[in-house]
Amino acid sequence: MESRKEKEALFHDIKGKDFLNMTEEEYQKKYPSAKFYSVTNASEIYVDKVISKLKGKKVLDYCCGKGKLSVKMARMGAEVVGIDISEESINAAVLAAKEANMSERCNFIIGDAEKTPFEDESFDAIVFSGVLHHLDLENAFKELARLVKKNGMILGIEALAHNPVFMWYRRKTPELRTEWEINHILTVSNIEMGLKYFDRLTIRYFHLLVLLAVPFRKTCVFKALRALLNGIDAIILSLPGIQRLAWQGIFIYRKKK
Numbered sequence: 251m252e253s254r255k256e257k258e259a260l261f262h263d264i265k266g267k268d269f270l271n272m273t274e275e276e277y278q279k280k281y282p283s284a285k286f287y288s289v290t291n292a293s294e295i296y297v298d299k300v301i302s303k304l305k306g307k308k309v310l311d312y313c314c315g316k317g318k319l320s321v322k323m324a325r326m327g328a329e330v331v332g333i334d335i336s337e338e339s340i341n342a343a344v345l346a347a348k349e350a351n352m353s354e355r356c357n358f359i360i361g362d363a364e365k366t367p368f369e370d371e372s373f374d375a376i377v378f379s380g381v382l383h384h385l386d387l388e389n390a391f392k393e394l395a396r397l398v399k400k401n402g403m404i405l406g407i408e409a410l411a412h413n414p415v416f417m418w419y420r421r422k423t424p425e426l427r428t429e430w431e432i433n434h435i436l437t438v439s440n441i442e443m444g445l446k447y448f449d450r451l452t453i454r455y456f457h458l459l460v461l462l463a464v465p466f467r468k469t470c471v472f473k474a475l476r477a478l479l480n481g482i483d484a485i486i487l488s489l490p491g492i493q494r495l496a497w498q499g500i501f502i503y504r505k506k507k
């Protein structure tokens with residue numbers, strides 16, 4: 251295996267093992283960036299709406315990690331296959347599916363997302379979250395285009411590289427990510443590169459000012475503050491020029507017929 255991929259597998263094996271063996275408090279202490287997910291409810295609502303249309307479809311969770319999204323899609327009625335290079339993450343995903351009583355609708359395999367064992371056009375849809383910055387982008391796009399059926403959907407939920415404050419935080423906390431990851435956070439141009447393989451790209455932008463609510467997440471004002479800042483984000487992140495400063499871009503491609 252290439253050394254980049256070995257490093258990815260090792261880093262996520264440690265994280266997967268910690269997830270299984272630590273209490274939530276211990277895990278949050280070791281991986282403090284987990285706290286930022288307390289304010290991602292707006293993008294989760296949007297993603298839920300998209301994946302709720304995948305009932306009965308064969309869906310690939312590309313680099314599924316600990317299987318959170320796989321289990322959610324299975325609960326919504328999708329037939330899910332998850333692939334990840336980290337054995338410990340796959341162990342956590344298998345356990346998550348079992349605990350949710352979703353094992354029959356979830357199949358997980360350990361493998362390289364840039365060179366998967368699946369046949370051409372195996373999936374109606376492919377979904378990934380926090381993934382492309384771990385891969386060689388051109389290899390990933392080629393593989394995604396090979397695996398999805400004609401007119402199938404690709405949904406990506408990814409961090410963006412345009413906000414200098416977020417990039418500063420990422421560089422200041424190298425222990426929380428792999429070296430490859432820091433240097434390959436996606437730009438909007440990277441997302442547009444996918445149009446070489448797919449068409450009908452739509453991008454929605456999420457989470458900017460709402461991150462100011464994170465320090466208040468254990469207080470009684472949190473929900474109201476989060477709702478207010480989500481409302482402001484919905485307005486400012488619709489403005490071209492400002493929108494790419496968002497933390498996350500959520501994009502959908504369709505494969506040409």
Ligand SMILES: C[S@@+](CC[C@H](N)C(=O)[O-])C[C@H]1O[C@@H](n2cnc3c(N)ncnc32)[C@H](O)[C@@H]1O
Nearest residue numbers: 258262313314315334335336362363379380384
């Ligand atoms: C940030 S995690 C995201 C996991 C999951 N999608 C989620 O939302 O929780 C990135 C995942 O990519 C996996 N990964 C990195 N390189 C990979 C590769 N070449 N093939 C398959 N998985 C890979 C890692 O093991 C890790 O689980």
